[in-house]
Each structure stands twice: as structure tokens, then as C-alpha cells.
Amino acid sequence: MSLFARLNGMLFGVILMCFLSNLITNIQESQNYLEEQLDSHSQDAATSLGLSLSNIIGLEDIAMIETTVNSIFDSGYYHSIKLYKIDGTPLVIREYPTQVEGIPNWFIALFPLNPPTNQTEINDGWRIVATMKIQSNPGLAYYQLWQMASNTFISSGIIFVLALITGWFLLRIILRPLNAMEEKANAIADKDFSPITMLPKARELRVVVEAFNRMAAALKRNFDEVSIYAEKMRQQAFMDILTGFGNKRSFMSKLALELESKKSGNSGVVGLFQLQGLQALNEKHGYQEADRHLKALSMKLKQSFSEHPQSSFFRLQGAEFAVIMPNTDIGILEQIQPLLNQALKQADTDVAGAFVRYQEGQQCGEVLAQLDNQISHSLQNGCQVSVASDERQATQRTDWHGVIDNILVNQRIHLVFQPITDKNKQVLYYETLTRFVDEQAKPLNTGDIFSAANRINQTMALDKAIFLQVLNTLKQSSQVTLSINLAGSSLADEAFQAFIFSELKQEEKLAKRLIIEVSETSANHFLVALKALVAGLKQSGAALSIDRFGTSFTSFSYIQSLKPDYLKIDGSYIRQLEQHKDNQFFLKTLVQIAHGIDTKVIAEHIETQAELDTAQELLVDGFQGYLVAKPGPLAN
Template identity: 25%
Template structure:
């Protein structure tokens, strides 16, 4: 029970007892008054009767006596009147029926008024003439008492309702600061920090509010400091300080992650001679300035959320472009060449571009990083042979039976229309195999042909089919969750195209509202790059998810070199750590960075999940670094052995 209800209940109970006591006193006073009035009335009636009967009793006129008695007691509140003539012992008896009109039987059954019996002897001098006995009838008293009870009950009811309203309003006003403190304490427990609470008028609560405000500001500052410390460690280990891009270590981690996951796409390797010349002719300061300008423009050019750029040497840069075709890489290469042409400040366009660009499209059969890097390096060397247009491509998929964009589009649309999609669930679990959720992986099965998600997800994004595809997957999984009450929770990956689409956000909001019972069983997973690049769009979606209590997570956590403050803003349920941070746990500096970014999420009560965990050694090492959940072959193997 809440403090408000306790106080409200006790105050009403005390007020009710006081009212009850006052009512009891008032009714008792009324009863005593009516009882006294009844005794006085009987006494007065007998006195009047003695005066009226005296002459007739002396004359022993029984007829006259009886007439007087009938006249005196007709319609009066008396049960019985008995007169005994002492001269001859004869009696005159009048009995009246006991019935009180307008008063409930249960009320008269309370015996509030005792029967009053008065006896008197009439005399004439020393001569005793008659004895009279009058037994009162309490009907009038009960009627008056009942009327008083009804009136008091009505007034008590009105007063009680008024008092209840006044107590409720005043108590609510008095406890409002306490409610604010309670709500703020709950928010702080969930690591939500807002504006300071205004000081209440109550002296005792002012001290509590000051303490809450101070604690809130200190915790907020601590978490901000923690996030900044994680950013500093991450930048020191993986970020090139001059360009702001990823360094060689970051690139190698991303390359390994991509090759292990899908290997669909390619590399763009760029050697910028303009930077070399600037360092040699104008010094390090000007050279660093040119590097910063080039990196900034390069980042602006790369609109695809999956593309990552890194600086691997003084004048060499590499762009990793997952799910990209040779045509896509060619567009990126042309854009980079336009950047350098613009920086050369050659309005006549006479000077050849001071760079070389090598493009390497990877074959899905190749999972070797050294082979792909050698191809990109060979393409870079070939680009030197055409100085006026120094771009060269090596495409290992030329001889493959790979499909074009329109073929992919047709296949994906047909797969959604004919339900060729198959869905597999992979569990993310704690170290003791408690399932956190199951991630949904999709594939297309058409006859004997099988296409994993890595083959077509790039085409989904490039062809802007993300909204249709995500609607299809979400609707399908909601149907499965409805059919199987034991299934879930499941996590569905959303594409960038969907999250940045207002139409999809409206549709998903309506879907969550319609299926509120799925809250807690359905999660949505959004790439970190979307949180960083499109915070306004993500905010619209996550606000609705919080509104209907649907969870959501961050994919590729830590990949982008922006502050981790977005965690505190969006409050995701979990984060999936980018594989670049977990690929080489023997590296001490990498372990420190991993622990730091995981601690940032851990302190905000956000679950951290590592993917591609294959051995017990990996699991034990990750458990020491603030990682809560694990996803990968190790749990599939355990479940098979258990089965």
C-alpha cells in the first residue's frame, strides 16, 4: 500500500470515528430528552386526569369517569390505562395497539425507550377513591428518534464526503513533492537524469530534495565521465588522431568481421599523393590540415551506413564497402577522385589527379584478408598506369553466376509474395545458458537454390526495399509469436531504409499499439550508425517503442567514432558489441577498450552481448570484461550435446 493510501485511510478512519462518537452523543442526548419528555407527559396526564375525575369519583359516576378517560387518552401514545374503583373494586381498562408507523421494525427492536408505568391513588380528603395505572407507549419517541437519526445520517454522509474530498486534495498537495521525489528516484534507478527537482515548501522534504538533486547530478556527471573515458580509450586504440578515421587496427578488425560474416562487397584503396607532396613541401602542420579536410569530405561522401573508412598510413586510406557491387565501388572511387581534384585548386583541370585508387570486388569464396588486400594493392598499381584517370578495378566475381540488381529485386519481391523466406532463430544467452532473446536470421529458399541473408541484404538496402522487407519480417514473426505462446523473446534486425522512413515508423507504431501483448517478446535491432547519423528518425521510433514497452537494441555497438552518450539518450535494452572489439582478446589494449565501452553500457543497466563466441576461453574472458550475453557456436554446440 502506498503512503498516500495509508495516510488517507487512517485519516478517514479517525474522522469517521470522531463523527461516529459525536453522532452517538447527539443521539443519546435526543433519546434522554425524549425519555424525559415521555415521563413528564405521563405524569402531567395523570395529574390532569385526577383533577378531571375527582367530582365524578366522589359521586361514583362510572359512566362519566369512563367518558373522561376516553376523552383524555383517545389517540394518545399509551399502551394501557387501568382505573380501579376502590368503592366496589370494579375496573375500567383501555388498551391500545402497539404499532409505530413510519419506523422500521428493526429500529423499534433496539429497545431504545423502556416502558414507563405510572401508578397513582386518587383521594378525597382521607378517603381513597380509585387507583389508576398508566403504561406509556414509546411510539412518539421512536418516531422522533428515527427522524433525528435520518437527519443526522444525511448530514454525516454529506460531511463525510466533503471531508473525504478535502482530505484527498490536501493530502495530495502535501505529498506531491514526495511523489516527485519517488518518481525521480525510480528514474535514477533506471539511470535517467532530468532537471533538478524544485524545492518543496516543506522543511523536512527540502533536505531530501537537495540530496536527490545532488546525487542525480553527481551520477549524471559520473556516467558522462565514464562515456568520455571509454571514448578516449577507444580513440587511442582504434582512431587516427589526425584524420579522425579508424586506424589500421580498426580496419583489420572490421575486415576480419566482414569476411567472417558475409564477404560480399569490396575494398577501395586510395593513395593520396597530394598529401605526400604537402607534407614534403609545406611541413607537418599543413599536411595534417590537408589530411583532416580530405577525411571530412570522405566521410560526407560515404552515405551508406555499412561503409567504413580508415587511414592505414600517412597518405593511404581504405574504404570497406560491404554488400557493394563493382558499380558501387566505381561510384565511390569517382567521388574520391572528385574530392582530390577539388582540393588541388586547379581551375583549368590541367594537372592530373594526385592520387591512385584501387578497387577490389571480393568473391564470396574468398575469406582470406591477405588475398583481398593483395588484389586491392594490385589494382592500385594498375591505376598508376592511367594518370589522367587513376582508377582501376579487380573484380573476382566476373566469372561467377552473380545476379544484377534488377534480378535481386525480382527475386526478393517474389520471395515475399510466395513466402520463400525461411527464418532461423539464434539464441543470445547468459553464461549459464539463460536465453536473453533469439535473433531472427532470414534466408530465401527457391527450389534447390538457397540464398543467405548476406547475399541479399545489401541489395535490400541499395534497392530501397528495406521498408517492405522489414514489414514482411515483423508481420511474419508476430504471427509466429501469436501461434506459439512459448516462443520468444525474438529480436528482428531493422534496415536503415526502414528506420529513416516515416511511413514505416507510422506502420510500426500502429502495429505495436495493436499488439501490446507482444511487449517483452519482441525486440527491434538497429545499427549503431543509424543512431549516430539519423538521431531524429531513430528518436521517433524509440519513443514509440518505449511508449508501448517494446525493447530495442543497438547492433555493431562501438563501430562509429562518436560519443557513447547516445546510450543515455535512447536507453536501449541491449547492445551487440562490434566484432572488431572481440576478435583479438589476447591484445591487452583491445581488452581495455572492450571493458571500457561495456562498462559504459553496464552502468546504464544495458545488457551487452558479444557475437561469434566459439570457445569456453572466449566466454570466460568476455565474462570478465562486463559482457552479459553471448551469441555463437558455443551455445549451439552445447544445446546439441545436451539434446
Template identity: 25%
Template sequence: MTLYKQILAFVIFLFAGLLIIAYAVQFQSTRDYLAEQQRVSVINTANSVGIALTPYLETGDKVGAESIINAAFDGGYYQEIHLDLLASKQTIEKTNKKEIEGVPGWFIQLNLFKSETYESILTSGWLQLGKLQVKGHPGDAYFQFWRTMSNLFWSYIACFIVVSVLVVTALHFLLRPLNLIRRQAVEIEKHHFNKSIPLPKTLELREVVQSINTLTVKLAKQFKEEAVAADLLRERAFRDAVSGLGNRAYFIGQINAWIAEHGTGGIMLVAVDALDEIYRIEGYGARDQMVRQIANALQTKLAYLDSAAIARISATEYAVLLPGLTSEDLLETAHILNDAIAELIVNPLETDSAFSVIGIAVRNEDEDLSALLTKADSALRRARSERLGAVTIEHAEKADTLGRLAWKDIILEALEHDQFDFRVQPVTMLTGEKALPSELFTGIRHQGQRFSAAQFMAAVEMFKLGEKLDRYVLEHAVFVLSANPGMSLSVNLTIGSISSLSFLNYLNDFFIKNHGLSRRIAIEIPENAIFHQREAVKSLSEICKHFNVMWGIDQFGRHFQSLEYLTELSPVYVKVDQGYMSIISKDENAQSVLAAVCRTAHNAGVITVVTRVENEQQMEIINQLFVDAYQGIVHPAREI
């Protein structure tokens, strides 16, 4: 129970106790007063009636005596007046048998008042004339007592309510700084350092708030410094300082991760030999400026492909990974890139020698890194030998059978006829953090062959089918969760869905409809979405938080933007990009970078998960880093 509730309960119970005691005292004193009033009234009536009756009794006037008794009976509230005439042996009696009105029966049954009785002997000298008995009626006492105590009861209730409201208001105001301190402590525990607490007027709390605000600022600064340090370390290890693109180590990591997923598509080697000419004529500054312009051109032209990876691998060469593209798409893209580079170089130098050449290698099934790079080098050599600005391609041994339109038809047919194939892979926890849901992988069954998401996601992005696909996968996830009560799943969303207002509205309605599954389903988004669709990601995170749905970031650390967004968006977990794990066993720098990236996430209160863990050697490495969980082929995906 909170301090506020404890103080409130204590004050309310104390005040209620005081009211009960006051009511009990008033109850008893009022009861005694009314009882005494009834007793005195009976005695006075008996004495006054006795004096009035004596003259009539001396003369034996029964009628006169009876009129006196009637007058007395009618003028008061008595249960019985009884007169025995001793001389004539006669009796005069008046009785009131009416029920008590205006008082509940249960109250009368409490027997709070008894009927007071008083007897007196009427005499004349030494002669006894009669015996008078007056018995009071408790009805009037009950009526007055009930009315008085009822009014007092409701007055106390009204007083209790008013005082309770005032106490609640006062405590809420007085303890507001303490509540803010509690909230700030919770935020600090979650590694959120965005707000400071207003200084309260209470001296004791003011000093505490000042200390907490100072601590918050220091922790925020420390987190920012660690994030910047991680960014710098990552850039030194995997980023080319001049172009701002990835370097050879970054590119190798991305290719290894792509190959491990059995991805389709190809790689390009772009040679811009004119850079040597620019260096020879104009020097380092002009060459470096052109290097940056070429890098910007490559990024701009390939921005529509979220899965593309671009790197500068030597002074004059660039490498591009293009997952999911066919030979036709690769050739078309290469010509677009060549034209973009020519516009940058030819015009400034006004010479025909300023052309780039591109060699393309289309990945063959089960082709490893060495074979793929060899094939790309061969294609680049042929491009150089043929002519300036040439584009050559080394095809896969098995020719491409599916073009972009064919992929579109396959995806639409799979959506219409439920031809998707689903598998789940668990997330294994290394620490005491709460368990994370298994990841749902999507594939397509077509003509007896299974295609993984890595093979058709490029077509999904190209034809803007992400929203349709994500809606289908979410509905299927509900079906799987309903059939497996002990299971929880994470679903990956495409950038096209995240940026769609209609999909966000659908997602809101989806969680309302399936509120019982909100704690068993998680949403994952690619890190690239944060940099291109920041506001849409914020809206998505608000929806997830509103419905208590877990959400996380996939491909974490893949891009070179700052990791400070973690404190702003506050995801529950991040999954580190697979490129790190593909080179971690051979590159100590990669281990240091992975440790820094994971530590940054860990310090932001985010659960860190490494992916594509393949062997025990990698397991030993990640156990020494700031890693909370892992997933990979050591615990392979299974069909559902």
C-alpha cells in the same frame, strides 16, 4: 505500502474511529433522552387524566368519563388507555393499532424502545372509584430517533468526505518533496542524472534534497567523464587522428565481422599519391587539411550506405568496406569517389598528377581476410601501373549472378509469396540481470538457396524497402510468439523504417493490437540511426516505453560519436559491435576499449551484450569485462 498511503490510512482510520465513537455516544444519549421523555409523558398523562376523571366517577357519569379519555387519547400518542370502573364493573378502553410510519422496519426490529406503562388508582377519600392504565406508543420515539440519527449520520458522512479530501490534499502537498526524493532515487538507480529537485520549505527535507541534488550532479559529471574517457580510448585505439576516420585496426575488425557473417560485396583501397606531392611542396599542414577533405568527401558520397566502413590505413591510402554491392555497383561507386577526390586535389594544384587510383576486390565465397586484402593490393597495383585516376577490380572466382535489380525482384517476390527463412539465436546472461529475448534473423529462400540478411540488406536500403520488410518481419514475429508461448524475440529495424512517420504510426497501432505480447517482443535499432535520425529514435523510444516494450541498440560502439546519448535515450540493452570481438583475442588495446565501452553502458544502467563470441578464449576474456550477456556461435542460431 508507501509512506503517503500509510499516513493517509492512519489519519483516515483515526478520524473515522472518532466519528464512530461520537456517533455511538450521541446514539445512546438520544435514545435515553427519548425513552425518558416517553416515560414522563405517560406518567403526566395518567396523573392529569386521573384528576379530570375523579368528579365524573364520583357521580357515576360514564359518558363524561369517556369523553375525558377520548380527549386525552386524541391529544397524545398512546398505544392504549384503559379505565376500569370499580363501582359498575364496566370498562372504558381506547387502543391505537396503527403501524409506525416513516421508519424502516429493520430499525424498529432493533427494539430500541419499549412501551412505557403507568397505572394509577382513582379515589375519592377512602373510596376507590377506578383503575386507570396508560400505555405509551414508541412510534413517536422511533420516528424522532430515526430522523435525528439519520441526519446526524449523513452529516458525519459529509464531514468525513470533506476532511478526507482535505487530508489527501494536505498530505500530497506536504509529502510532495518526499515523493520527488523517491523518484530521484529511482532515477539515480537507473543512472539518469538529468534533473534536480526543487528545494522544499520543510527544513529537514530541504537538507536531504540538497544532498541528493549534489549527489546527482556529481554522478552526472562522473558518468560524463567516464563516457569521455571511453571515447578517447576508443579513438586512440581505432581512429586516425588526422582524418577522423577509422584506422587499420578498426578496418580489420569490421572486415572480420563482415566475413564472419558471410557477407557479400567488396573492399576498395584508395591511393591518393598526390598527398606526398602536397607534403613536399606545402608541408604537413596543407597535407593534413587535404587528408581531412578527402575523408569528408568519402563520408559524404557513401552516406547512403549505412553498412559502409571507411578507414585511413596509411599516409596516402584509404580503405572502404562496401557490404552487399555487386561488381557493377562497386565500379560505379569507385568512379564517383575518384571524381570527388579529383575535384579536391586537381583544382588547388592545377596539375594532372593529382589523381587517386582505386583497387577493388570482390569477395569470393568463404574467402578469408588475408586473401581478400591480397586481392585488393593486387588490384591497386594494377591501377597504379595502368594510368592516373584508374579503377581496377579483382572479381570473385564465381562471377556475380545477381545485380541490383535482380535483388530487388527477389526481395519483392519473397515478400509477396512468403519466401523468407527465419532463425533465432539466444542471448546468454552472465549476470543476474533480467533475461533478454532471442534475436530473430531473417533470410530468403530462393531457387533452393538461402541468402542471409548481410547479402540483401544493401538492396533493401538502396530501393527503400526497409519499411515493407520490417512490417512483414513484425507480423511474422507475432505468429511465432503465438505458436511458442515461452519464447521472446527481438526484431531489428532498418533506418528507413525508423525515419518514417507512417511506420511509427503503424508500430503504435501494432502494439495496441498485440498488447498481450508487448513483454515478449523487443525492438533493436542500429547505432547509426541515433546519429542521423535522433528525433525519430526518440519517438520510437517513447512508443516502446508507453507500451512497456523492451528496446535496444545494435552495433553499439561502432561509430566514433560520444556515448553520452545513453542517458538521454535510456535503452534497456546494447549489443556491442562485432568488430571488437573479431580482434579481441589478438589485440590487448581492443580489450581495453571493449571494457571502457561496456563500462560506460553499464554505468548508464544499460545491459551490455557482446556479439559474435566464437570460442572459450573469448568467453574467458569477456568474463573479466563489464559484460552482462553474450551471443554467438557458441550458442548458434536455430531455425523456427
């Protein structure tokens, strides 16, 4: 129970006690007053009636005596009048039952009125000849007591309610800084170190708030220092400082991962660019001018691929640059090639460019040899971008619109699932992997399908179909949690977000077993739009996962803004993890930062026992790869 609730309870109890004590005290005082009035009333009547009877008691005229007694008794204000001779013989007995109408019995039982019986002696001269006893009727007194109690209850009740409301508002105002401190404590746990701006007037609370702010500032410095140091070490190990691209080591690791991926015919495009005459430029104008050309070329390359945020850029050595475009076919270069040729011609020196298509299962040496061959073609053609022909692609898929429409209309989408397990081999969740088949039920290349869908603006339609199929799987399998990797361009679209939230609202129980995955490159590219998505997912109960984390050399700060539930480390950091101290340091630091914001870290592409053991030593939370389990149906 919160402090505010406890104080409210105490305030309610105190005011209630005051209310009840005031009510009961007033009733009891009125009760005593009415009993005194009844006593005085009966005593006055006894005295008056005794004097009247003294004049006629010696005549022994019973009729006259009764008439005199009745004249008093018939007023209705007396419960009983009893006249006895001195020897105890009754002369006149009159009794009237106490009648109380409209007053609850419980009230009479709680506050009884006991009017005393007053007695007087009647004399005949100097001789006492009779005694008389009179008791007042409490009926009217009960009515007056009830009316007084009702009025007191109403007036005290109004004061009671007003006091409660006033006390509630005062407590809200006084304890508002405590609410801010509670929110700040939760924010600090999520690595949000912004200060509390509202300082309370109460000295004790102000001191606590100021201490909170100092603590938050110190924690922010520590967190920033760790993040900056980790980023710096990662950049030194994997990034070219001049251009901000990945270095040769990063390129070779990324390409090897793409070729060894084992994700249903993983494929893409790799490009190589060579700036000609760099050595001569360096000798003639100095290294600063040469660096300016290299930075200018890197910016032109990035601008040319701005519509493809999944692309990764690298500077290999000297004047060589490379780009890797996962899930991309040669056909998409038809859109890029003219713009790229135009951009490269604007460079101050010639730039040769070449693209080849890679396929899962190829060797790195084979792909690099094809690139070298295509670079030679580019040089021979006046540094025009050279693209290796892909006869299989050209002859097998001539109508991508028809292929994808057929997939959507006939639901030719098959789902398989690969588990992510913890160190105890307990399944955390299953990643959903998509497979496509044609009319003859023959498998299609997944990378080709997604690449073509992107080229003909069908990515969102494809993502919707996959999303609905995953929800249907969750309905059929009530014990599992599934993740689904969706395109960043789809997730950033307001209409697609509305579609997701609408479906999750209808299936609230399913939302808690759903994880939405988005790649790091997409998360950075669509960061502003994805913040709205994250807010909606948190509200519905669904989780967010950042896939292929580490492929972009960006600050860790965006993790704080998105606060994902999971971070999946790009497999290029996991490949031969036990042999690379830099990768181990990066992963260890990332685990510390992620755990600080209650985010779990997943290592994917675990293929060897050594990789698994090293990842476990670095306190990674989950593990995925062929060593852990192969993709398959949920039944397996």
C-alpha cells in the same frame, strides 16, 4: 502501498470516525431528549387526569370514569392508561399498540425508546381510593428520531465528502515533492541525473529534495567521468585522433571479422584511398598544412557516403584511408563513383581510389592484394576511382527488381535462429537470421539481396515481410523470444513505425517476446527518429537491442537517451579477446555502464573457448557464436 494511499486511508478513517461519532452522539442525545419528553408528557397527563377523577371517583359511576379516561386516551398519544382500586381491582384498562410506519426495524433495534410509566394516586377527600398508571406512546417519537437521524446523516455526509476531497487535494499538494523524489530515484537508476526543480515549502521535505539533487549531481559526475575515460581509452586504442576515423588496427580487426563472419555468405565492399604527395606537402608547407589536407579528405569521403550510414571509415597510415561497406555489392558504387570522383578532384592534391568486393571465407591478404592492384589501376588512369569488376554479380543478377519482387510475392524467405545464452547456458533469446532462395530453391547471397534492396528502395518492403514472418514464428512457438535485425532507415520511417505498432497492438502477448535490433551506425544516424520508436516499443512490451556496438567512435551518451535492453558488442572487439588488454578494458567499462542503466551486454562471434572464458570473466551477460551454437531451426 504508497505513502499517499496510506495517509489517505488514515485521513478517511479519522473523518469516518468523526462522522459516525457525530451521528451517533446526535441520535443518542435526541433519543434521551425524546424519552424525557415522553416521561413529562405521561406525568402531566397522570396529574391532570387524576384531578379530574378525584371529583367523580367517590360516586362510583363507572360510565363517567370510563368517559373521562377515554377522552384522554383517544388522542392516540398514550400507549396505556390503567386505573386500579386501592385493593388492586382494575376499574379501567386502556392499551394501544405502538405502531411505527416507514422506519426500519434495525433502527428501532439500535435506538429503542423506552417511555417510563408514571403513576398517580386518586383521593376521595383524604382517603386514597385508587391508583392510575400512564405510559406515553413512542410512535411519534420514533418518527421524529428517524427524521432527525436522516437529516443529520445527510448534513454530516456532505461535510464528510467535502472533508475527504479537501484532505485529498491537500495531501496531493503536500506530498507532490515525494512523487518527484520517487520519479527521480527511478531516473537515477536509469542514469538520468537531472535535478528536481520544484522545491517544497515544508522544510523537512525541502532538505530531502536538496539532498537528492546533490546526490544526483555527484552520481552524474561519476558516471560522466567513467564514460569519458572509457571513450578516451577506446579512442587511443582504435581511433585516429586527427580524422576521427578508425585506425589501422581497427580496420584489420573489422575486415577480419567480415571475412570470418559465417552469416550466410556475408559480403560487402572495401575501398582504399591514397593521398598523393603528402610527404612533399609536409616538407614544403609543414605538418599543419598536411594535416589540413588529410582532414579535408576525410570530410569529403564521409560526405560521399552520407547515404550509406552502415559504412565504417579508417585511416590506415599516413595518407591512406579505407572504408568498409557491409552488405553492399559493387553495383551500388555506380551511384557513389561519380560523386566520389568529383569530390576527390576538388582536393588540393591527387587522390587515388579503389574498390573491391569481399566475400566471407576470403583471406585478408587476398583482399588487400586486390586493393593494391586496383590502386595501381587508379594511378594509371589519372587517379580515377577504380572498381574491380565482379563478373559473377553482373551476369548472375541482371534484374534485381524481379528477384526481390519474386522473393516478396512467393515468400522465398527462410528463417534460421541462433541462440544467445547466459553463463549457465540458458537461452536468453534467439537471433533471427534471414536466408533467401530463388525459383529453384537455391540459396541467394543475403548481403547481395539487402544491398540490392537498398539500391532500389525495397528495403522497407523486405523488412515488413521478414517482420511478419517473425511474428508468425512467435505464434507457433509460444516459449521463445526472438530478435529481428531491421534496417535503420526502415525503423526511422514514421509509416514503418506505425506498421510495427499496429501489428504489436494486435498481438500484445507476442510483443513481450520480441526484440528489435538496430545497428549502432543506424542508431546514431537516425537517433531522433528512433527515440519515438523506443517509446512505442517500451509501451507495447517489446525490447530494443543495439547491434554491432563499438563500430562508431561516438559518445556513450546516446545509450542513455535510448536505454536499450541489450547491447551486442561488435565482434571485432571479441575476436582474440584474451590477447588484447585494450579490448578487455573497453568491454569491462562498457559492462559497468550498461548494467548501471539495466542493460544487458551480449558478446557475439564467440568462436574459441578462450574468448568465451574471457568474456565471462568480464561479467558479460550473454554469448553468441559458433562455439555456443550454430544457426538452425527452432526445433534444434
